[in-house]
Amino acid sequence: MHSAEAEEIRSLIGLRPEEAFENCKTLLSIQPHPDDTDIAAGGTVARLSSRGCRIIYVTVTDGGAGTTDPSMSWDRLSDIRKREQQAAAQTLGVSELIWLDYRDSELRPTLELRNRLITLVRHYKPDVILTVDPWLPYEAHPDHVATGLVASEAFFFSNLTNINREDLEKGLEPHSPRYIAYYWTKNPNLYIDISDLIDVKKKAMAAHQSQFTQEVIELLVKYSQLLGKRAGYRYAEAFKILNQTALHINSFADTL
Ligand SMILES: [Zn+2]
Numbered sequence: 001m002h003s004a005e006a007e008e009i010r011s012l013i014g015l016r017p018e019e020a021f022e023n024c025k026t027l028l029s030i031q032p033h034p035d036d037t038d039i040a041a042g043g044t045v046a047r048l049s050s051r052g053c054r055i056i057y058v059t060v061t062d063g064g065a066g067t068t069d070p071s072m073s074w075d076r077l078s079d080i081r082k083r084e085q086q087a088a089a090q091t092l093g094v095s096e097l098i099w100l101d102y103r104d105s106e107l108r109p110t111l112e113l114r115n116r117l118i119t120l121v122r123h124y125k126p127d128v129i130l131t132v133d134p135w136l137p138y139e140a141h142p143d144h145v146a147t148g149l150v151a152s153e154a155f156f157f158s159n160l161t162n163i164n165r166e167d168l169e170k171g172l173e174p175h176s177p178r179y180i181a182y183y184w185t186k187n188p189n190l191y192i193d194i195s196d197l198i199d200v201k202k203k204a205m206a207a208h209q210s211q212f213t214q215e216v217i218e219l220l221v222k223y224s225q226l227l228g229k230r231a232g233y234r235y236a237e238a239f240k241i242l243n244q245t246a247l248h249i250n251s252f253a254d255t256l
Pocket of ligand 1: 032033036144
């Protein structure tokens with residue numbers, strides 16, 4: 001499946017995608033909106049939580065833009081979506097929800113957001129950061145691109161002591177998660193079989209009532225089916241797993 005060249009680079013930089021979620025004790029999911037993790041990785045989240053992995057969702061924006069109903073106010077929708085995320089989180093075994101409340105649809109990559117994420121990484125010390133792939137071709141949503149980029153920077157810099165040094169003065173320690181796992185990616189290197197969890201995932205998706213009609217849920221299930229087909233499973237979720245070394249001056253990264 002991978003070229004000999006990619007295998008060689010993987011071995012040199014210690015990248016083993018298949019081990020990313022194995023023995024994961026803490027997973028920090030950094031998502032643009034309340035629903036992204038559930039629809040992209042809900043089956044994987046359910047699997048990990050059932051194995052005792054602590055799962056924390058950091059939702060970057062407030063979700064207030066996701067409506068076509070003129071009678072729905074920004075604040076009311078934001079409140080509804082938080083309750084929907086809480087219900088879905090309960091279904092999947094997510095233990096903590098953190099809300100950063102940036103304005104939905106207007107997110108830009110900023111140092112302020114990067115530092116807030118670095119502080120969270122140092123506080124929770126995740127083994128894996130889960131987020132959206134900011135390099136998905138044709139992704140038009142700025143919140144997705146910005147969240148993926150800044151989450152990557154937080155992953156990349158959380159072990160450097162002179163970055164956001166205030167954390168250390170407050171008693172937090174530098175931390176290096178082993179892997180970053182991107183969902184909605186053009187170049188997956190890990191497929192997780194979620195065939196036995198598709199009903200749980202559907203239930204979590206259905207909790208986001210303000211966002212998804214039955215047709216949209218069926219489309220999302222179809223995506224899981226098509227990804228599964230590639231890997232010989234009925235339903236799968238797909239991830240691009242990278243480590244720190246892969247994320248800088250690495251012109252092979254898309255092939256790894
Ligand atoms: Zn989203």
